[in-house]
Amino acid sequence: MYIDELTVEGFRAFNQPFRVKLNKGLTVIVGGNGAGKTGVIGALRQLFIDSEAGRYAVDDQDFHLGFAVGDVRAPGFKVSATFSDLDMVEKLAFLSWEDVDHNTKLHLHVENREYRGRPKRSLWAGKAKSAVEPDVLDLIRCIYLPPLRDAEDKLSNGSRSRLAKLLKVICKRDLLKHEDDGTDHPLVAKVKEFNKELAESDDYEIKKANALISGSLKEAIGESLAQGTRIQFSESDFSRIVESLRLLYFPDLSAVDASQFRSLNENSLGYNNLIYIASILAELHLESKLRGQDNGLFHLLLIEEPEAHLHPQLQTRLLKYLSETAQKTGVQVIVTTHSTVLASAVPMNAIVHMTAGTQPVVTRLAECGLPNKSERFVNRWLDVTKSNLLFARGLVFVEGIAEAILLPELAKIVLKAQPAGKQTLHDLGVSPINLNGIYFKHFMQLFCNIDPAAAGANIPVRCAGLTDLDPAKTETVNIGGKDEVVNVKPYPGNLRKGTNHALELIPEITKSTHARLFVGLYKTFEYDLAMEGGNITPMAKVMHDAWETDGKNKQRLAELCDPKTDWAASKLAEKADAAFELLELIENGDMGKGLFAQLLADAVADGTAVLVVPGYITDAIKWSCKL
Structure with missing residues (x-):
């Protein structure tokens, strides 16, 4: 039961x-x-x-x-x-x-x-x-x-000793057996035998000490009022014996001499x-x-x-x-x-x-309606970092390390107008969770019913997903009567359809109370960030200052971060070209997305880089923070 x-x-x-x-x-x-x-x-x-x-x-x-x-x-x-x-x-x-x-x-x-x-x-x-x-x-x-x-x-040791309780359980049947046949438990018999030897033997001086105490007592109060005494190690009752036992420890399971064991007050908490x-x-x-x-x-x-x-x-x-x-x-x-x-x-x-509230809300994860595949997926991925989703007041699921690193700094920009104590994700108890991929279907099922056929309970915590549009990387166009494969560089008025399979989840997620999925407008996280306002300048500056080798790449970065160029007012097609170049250097250069995000986050934190936050990221932050 x-x-x-x-x-x-x-x-x-x-x-x-x-x-x-x-x-x-x-x-x-x-x-x-x-x-x-x-x-x-x-x-x-x-x-x-x-x-x-x-x-x-x-x-x-x-x-x-x-x-x-x-x-x-x-x-x-x-x-x-x-x-x-x-x-x-x-x-x-x-x-x-x-x-x-x-x-x-x-x-x-x-x-x-x-x-x-x-x-x-x-x-x-x-x-x-x-x-x-x-x-x-x-x-x-x-x-x-x-x-x-x-x-x-x-x-x-003592009457409430945990060790004594355990020994009493272990010996319960034997004690009842000895009680029924009127004999002593072997431990009791051994202690009685030992105490008798102590009291009667001349080898231990116990007999002499007992005689001195009895003699002094008799002289002090007289023969008729004096009481007998006996010196022994322990009472001969089973409960009293086990309650006087002490538990010692040794730091490993080695076979060592009994003298090497130590008192528990010397052990770690x-x-x-x-x-x-x-x-x-x-x-x-x-x-x-x-x-x-x-x-x-x-x-x-x-x-x-x-x-x-x-x-x-x-x-x-x-x-x-x-x-x-x-x-x-x-x-x-x-x-x-x-x-x-x-x-x-x-x-x-x-x-x-x-979940805390006027009336606490309880959610069994077993009742969240996750299909078997999603359940196995979440179990494997529910490591120490991702298990933060079970303790946060709000969540932002992101695809990769770059978003996870930069999001807290971008949130400070979004939240700067909020009252003191509510200007960071940390202040508001909101955690970014890096999924290392487009795995929103598995995780967000805990917070909303993505699959109506597997509808279940939902954790009542606001969660936002940040995902990329991911249009095709190249396309075939006719140039001068000849088909050529060119890179896709989206901008307003020249957008492309996304290929991200997570986009299919949006209709069901949007129906939910707690979850929303927010999608970039153009391409990927770094590209969309570069397309916003004048962000190309600080992004290129961070890359230029950290670029280890001189050459055409560093020279191009110097041109992109030239303060004379007002990227916020530039032609959209030119801006898209520059954003594409930055993305190529981040992905295919020596820097990588993680290092670039770390450097840019440091620059934003110390004020040397000022960014405009893309709308979809702003919306995700506001949603998860209940704004």
Whole structure:
């Protein structure tokens, strides 16, 4: 069984009824700050007794309060969980939680309402609102790991020792067996034997010290009032023994002497965090194999920000291990994260996206209607850079490295009239995403229904696509009665039809609420940039200053960037010739698009190059920034 759906109303950010579908196995909840990720975890904790932190303590902040003038806190909140995929053992154990459709789903509900100045909690199950018996609720084991974990404290010895809990689970059956036949567990027997030897042997001076204490006590308060004493290493009760054990570490898996192990307070925070999580996964793995009243039937692990203190490679390995553990053991794992590394480490179908708003909006990527081909494509390409699309407030998809480098600087030009704090893409939380090709169909399906036959949910975040018109590079024309192949150099009044297959997507994308695809007017990104205003001068100047070899190319660049030439007022055909020359030098010279874009971005940033932004780029920036 697993929690298939969670419904929340009146709790924290969730004023109106809020529903989120969860996965069997692993669910990774992503989104920006304030999107409601922690609220989902907090709502789940309302339903169960957490074996690590105990029952969730309700306070005033858990009752929803809006931000409008005159808003008051909700008088109560409700949380409901729907369980699906039950086996026969689970159906029988949770019989009183049945839905009306008989054993296919279970429902568990909790409600908190203010009563005489404090929250009053009600817990019931099923459509008939059956009372929830504690023994039945105990069959659900929930462990919650907060974002700021003190792993060293949890792993230290004592009554709440994580190590002691694990050992008690491992030895549970043996302990019951020895309890039934009246014998000691081997560990208890060994400690008793050792303590007896310490107390009775003359070799350790323990016997002499005990006699001195007893003698002094008898002299101080007299024979009739004195108490007996015994010096030993540990109590001879199994729980006390394992609670006194300490976990040590060595930095690798080498076979070393016991003296080389060190205390955990000498270990890194990240590795202690991993050891802590590993001990919990080991316990859940054991309990899921030993299903029953003592070990539970359903196991739920809630982790906020598992990336804490971990470098990227460890983050990736940890999440993949969590995914494998969930699949193998039946433990349901729900993770919230801000880490692009973690978001890229799991299949997109495991990801649930949350968007902040007056009422948070949830989108399961599995429900975005991506065809299998697109799903495989996005999974392969959802690396650390592109997984930013799951955290940004707005997106601009671009075809290549040049657009990705230059776009932030061009955006500053477009946004310079905006109020302070809203004059860059960074200020507005908008991320350029380099697709390294014309792959808008695959990625934008997350935000709009490009294929009506595969219509699904959409992430409610503004996204713009920037693409080139890409007309044919050459064409055949008749010159003096003879057909000749010439280069295509478009300009106003001399435009050509585009060959870019992404253009076919525009009609469907334009129907959507969140997505738009913006197309250059002439040819490619650099050509269209050169055709705008007097941009040829600063573009040619940047190339000229960086050109390493003297010769006809550098001489031509010097002519193109001559300040006496007013390219903004030049004839369009001449301007198109110059734009074509620049594009040829960028693509086929020693510079390349990436280096040229970097140099031009630096020149724009330091004010030595002043550009006019093409209209389609301006429109894309304004769309993604909600202007």
